[in-house]
Amino acid sequence: MHVHFLDPYRPGQSPIHKLDSRVKFVLTLAFIFAAALTPTGAWAIYILLLALVLGVEVLSELRVGYVLKRAALALPFILAALPIVFTMPGEPRFILSIGPWALTASLPGLERFISIAIKSWVSVQAAIVLASTTEFPDLLMAMRAVRVPRLLVSIFGLMWRYLFVLADEAIRLMRARLSRSGVSDQAGLKPGGSLAWRARVTGGMAGSLFVRAFERSDRIYMAMLARGYDGEARSEPLQALSGASWVVLALSLFTLLALLVFALLFWA
């Protein structure tokens, strides 16, 4: 009766699963940076980046369809870039009239928008592959390895640990509400109550969840203090990266760098 659907990790034995989490973490970041720094309209490079991430998806045995479905999450964020189409100066392409306003779409604006859309799309895919093939504790370890502040890493860790507890709690609350949402045998009664009343009940549930999360955090903190916590997050020293991992890391970084240099030389 526990919540697992929030956990994006998919167990597997693929080469991508087995790759050291530090290598995956650094490469994902590097990939996202490379995509972000690639100039607008470098279509050939975009295709190569997409091919790269699709190749990794195939290697990871995650099923490309699965990753693409999750990548649809990026769509609403892409919309934020939509105004660029109409605000960039340049050769007008078409005019969109909404009531009294006429919006002029320019060619450079359109180009910029499509570039941003593609870049975010491939970046999100890379992040999904990372999260789906790496267990969260390994991700935390990777963050420590690249010197993300320890306090931040321990906050991520605690959040991850208790997110599920909180979700379980929410499910139990909803179950208890459902159990009392009955329909009377008496004729002429309309079950369900008014919308305002239902909203108030839901508000009460959210509030109670908040109060309990708050109290739990107090108890967790006390339990940490009881075991000697002094505000400093400590952890075991990290294992050295294997030779093979270094080779993978170096080669992949070189490829990404080459792509980026190529893109900057020809399109910037």
Place this chain on the structure above:
Amino acid sequence: MHHSIEIDHLSFSYPDGHAALRQVTMHIQPGEKVALVGPNGAGKSTLILHLNGILTGQGEIRVAGLPVTKPNLGKVRARVGLVFQNPDDQLFSPTVYEDVAFGPLYQGFPPAEVRQRVAEALTVVNMRNYEKRISHHLSAGEKKRIAIATVLSMKPEVLVLDEPTAGLDPRARRSLIQLLQELPLTMLVSTHDMHMVKEIFPRMIIMDEGRIVADGPTDLLMQNEELLCAHGLEKP
């Protein structure tokens, strides 16, 4: 006359494949008070969640004569009062009154009837003066009583409780036992409290690994120390 609870060949597996119930069959008469005992993970809570259709497995369940099927769920939920183990899950409104009023309000009763039902339910659990109190600030024993009142206000035919005495001090436990003894409802109570079972439940069902391993008079089963021991229980 129908049985209050009729379960026939009920099996259920969680989505991860773990079989929680295997071929469970039990029939409970109106007015009967039955204890459901067994080790942690035996499937007691899973079984309870089937009684009002929160979980649905393979097999047949009828509660108060109604088959527990999708079109009937609303009526079934009005007839089964399910009290969860952790009262904090059950008390989700800011005040005691609002929590106890939830069931009748949901069913659409007029305000006067809702007020009367809340007053009655709180009187039964001896918490008449708690209407305006904030649920969050009550003691564990008080919360438990309010949780029971929240389902009594629906005037259910069957009362189902999950571990009602867990975490209560002796006095709160004692008064809860007295309350359960006095309530004239059909009762199915999952518990580890063998002393309570001996005191107020004439019939006892032992579950282990998703199966019913024994079902009979409490006096008789309590004498069988070997049976109790084999299923992680203790003779009181």
